[in-house]
Amino acid sequence: MAGRASVQGGKRGFALPQVPKLLVYVVGFIPAVWLFYAGITDQLGADPMRYLEQALGLWALRFLIATLAITPLRQLFSINLLRYRRAIGLLAFYYALLHLITYMVLDQGLDFAAIGADIVKRPYITIGMATFVILVPLALTSNNAAIRRMGGQAWAKLHRLVYIAAIGAALHFILVVKSWPAEPLIYGAIVAVLLGYRLVRSLGRRPEPRRRTA
């Protein structure tokens, strides 16, 4: 969802065999379908709700990371996956939504007092909710009509919010665990590298400030 409005085709990059975008969704939903099936048939271990909740959240973060990887892949390795970025970004949103629904319905049993207290009192849940709220307008404008209506520049500006969402998602993961186990830190580092790459590149491109003559 990030970056400039989708530029179809593009002359750069070698030709990857193109697959229908629908296939991205079909493959992308395989983990969710398997997780729900395994959960209902009691194959998710001793604490199936927790397993499902965490796995859905992790897939949301993975798809977010995948959308952020598309620009560097194109710029550094001339691998152009731009045409799949919208699908991957929407998958991130759908997984975040499933993760949130699992938390609200299966974990908290729709106890809105407890959910409200969590959102207000627990920083990792505050951050998680805020991250989801950020993803909503991005998902709603992930269509050609929205790009036309908003204009490419405004649309691109809005979709830069995905950087904030990625930071939020990584923090949410790091803060939920006890101590500092490696896995959330590795995901955090990947997000940091992908965002750092953009920062360095944009700084490098910035024109020199004009010097004033004495």
Add this chain to the structure above:
Amino acid sequence: AAPLPAAKSPFSTDEKLTSREDVTSYNNFYEFGVDKSDPARNAKTLKTSPWTVKIDGLVGKPQEIGVEDLIKESTLEERIYRMRCVEGWSMVIPWVGFPLADLIKRAEPLGSAKYIAFETANRPDEMSGLRSFLPVLDWPYREGLRLDEAMHPLTILAVGLYGETLPNQNGAPIRLVVPWKYGFKGIKSITRISFVEKQPQTAWNMQAPNEYGFYANVNPSVDHPRWSQATERRIGEGGLFAKRRQTLMFNGYAEQVASLYNGMDLRKYY
């Protein structure tokens, strides 16, 4: 696992047991990895026999005891206890063990001994989690109890569960069980028990002092800074659609243990 005959105990709950499968496959034992399925997979490498526990510090009879001798000399009891993890889940586990008080009396603590400190084995060769790039805790795992908590009849050293010797992932060959405290107090694979005058350092408290206190009594009204402790999920109950239960003060053992903390501010001494 070898069978361990044990007498029934009036301290046991009659609640429905968590399945042996769940008790032995869903474990926090960071010496073998941070995922709950890691210990069952990785703990086989721990050599639990022979095994000695060193008893030292402020005692009349410092000693090293072999766990096999200890089991032979003890009257083993089955204690079916609730176990409440600080993460918000719980189990009901049929432990086999003996009161920690029995061992304490054997050691003849001096009047100056106010606390006891425990240590887990620290064997990187046998414990894959100790070889991780980023240490999750300051090893060895350490825990402690006030002497009166340690002497309480509910406090046991467990050497088995479900009528057999402990599987490695559950803390073989000998571990602590303090049912009114969060599970992390139940230090596993104990190699050392020291009698000391001052409150000892404990592993999780050293890692995050604002999150894990020395006392770690189960208390639904004192939240963990990052999550609520008001409710819990009972493992194996209702699968994916299990409802949370209310967490009970002192994990339901208030009648027996609340007097240990008379006059203490449990928000401060969490």
